[in-house]
C-alpha cells in the first residue's frame with residue numbers, strides 16, 4: 176500500500192504535473208512537494224508526489240520497480 | 248549502494264552477533280521484498296527477521312469492514328477504496344461480494360479520483376475509505392482541504408488512518424514480543440522523517456534503521472543494525488537517503504495537521520493504541536462518514552482459527568497458523584494478512600515456498 180515509484184516531471188499546470196515513469200505518462204498532484212519543477216524526479220504514491228529525489232537515485236530505483244511490476 | 252550483495256552477505260556472516268537477535272521489519276513492502284528475494288536465507292541464522300504491523304489493510308479492525316458494508320447496504324452511496332481492502336473478509340461479506348451484488352463500490356488509484364467523481368456527480372453521495380499510514384495521510388488531507396475550498400457537499404471519508412511510531416512503542420511494551428531492532432518503513436519516513444523514532448533508540452535502547460526496498464538496501468540496513476548491536480549502541484539511522492530526509496516532508500506534515508488532530512485508534516490484533524490515530528478537525532467534520540451515516544447495530548466476529556493478531560505482532564510466523572496454505576490461500580483468504588499484497592501471510596505464501604529459485608534470481612539480477 177505504501178508503494179511509491181519515481182517519475183520525471185515533464186509539464187506543470189498549477190498543482191497537476193505530467194510525469195513519465197517507466198515509459199508511461201500520467202498526471203499526478205504535486206501539492207505536497209511545493210519545490211517540484213519541470214525536470215525534477217519525484218517519488219509518486221497513489222497519484223501524489225511525496226518527495227523530490229536526485230536523478231541518479233531515481234534511475235537506480237526505477238530499475239528495481241521495472242522488475243517488480245513486471246512480475247505482478 | 249556501494250558494495251555488492253556477495254560482499255555484504257560475507258561481512259554480515261563475519262560480524263554476526265554472538266546471540267540470537269530479532270529484527271522487526273515494520274513495513275509490509277519490506278516483508279514482501281524480504282520474502283521475494285529470499286533474504287531470510289541469505290543472512291546468518293541467528294538474525295531472525297520478523298514481520299510487524301505495517302500493512303494498513305491488515306491492521307484495520309474487522310468492525311470497520313462490517314461498518315463500510317453496512318453503509319453500502321443501507322444507503323444509496325458510491326464507495327471508493329484502494330484495491331487492497333476490496334477482498335478482505337468482513338464478518339459475513341466483503342466489499343467484493345457486495346459489489347457483485349450490485350452495490351456501487353469502486354477501486355481507485357488515488358484519493359483524488361474519488362473527489363473528482365463527487366465533483367462530477369453532485370447528485371451522488373461519495374465515500375472514500377481513507378486507509379493508510381503517514382505515506383497516505385497527506386493525500387487525504389489535500390483532498391479534504393480541496394473539498395472544503397470548493398464547497399463540495401456530497402463527499403465523505405471513512406477514516407481509518409493510523410500512525411506508525413505509536414504502534415511500535417506498544418510492541419516494545421508487550422512482554423510477549425521480543426524485538427532487538429526495527430527496520431523502519433521507507434515511505435512512511437519520507438513523510439515523517441527520522442525524528443519520530445528517536446524515543447525508541449533513546450528510551451528503549453532499540454536501534455532503528457530506515458531502509459529502502461531493494462535487496463541491497465535491506466541487507467545494508469541489517470548490517471547497520473548489527474554494527475550498532477555489536478557496539479552496544481542504539482541510534483536512528485537513515486539508510487534510504489535517496490528518499491528520506493531527517494525532517495521528512497514538512498509540507499506534507501503541515502497538511503496532515505491542518506486537517507486532522509491526533510486521537511486513539513484500534514488496531515486489529517494490537518487493540519487500542521493511544522495517540523496512534525487521527526480525527527478530522529471540527530472545521531472538516533462534515534466530511535466524516537461516521538458522523539453523517541448511521542449504521543444499524545451489527546456484531547463483528549474474527550474469523551475462527553485465524554492468527555493474524557499474533558502474526559501482526561511478530562509473535563507467530565504465518566506458517567505457524569494451522570490454516571496457512573491448507574485452507575487459507577490468496578484465492579480463499581480467511582484473514583486480512585492473506586489478502587493484502589503486503590500481508591505477511593500472502594508474502595510467505597507467494598514466495599517462501601520456492602527458496603532455491605529466489606537465490607538463483609538474486610544472483611542473476613544483483614551480483
Ligand code: SF4
Nearest residue numbers: 554555568575582592
Ligand atoms: S494464514 Fe490465513 S488464517 Fe492464518 S493468520 Fe494468515 S490470514 Fe489468518
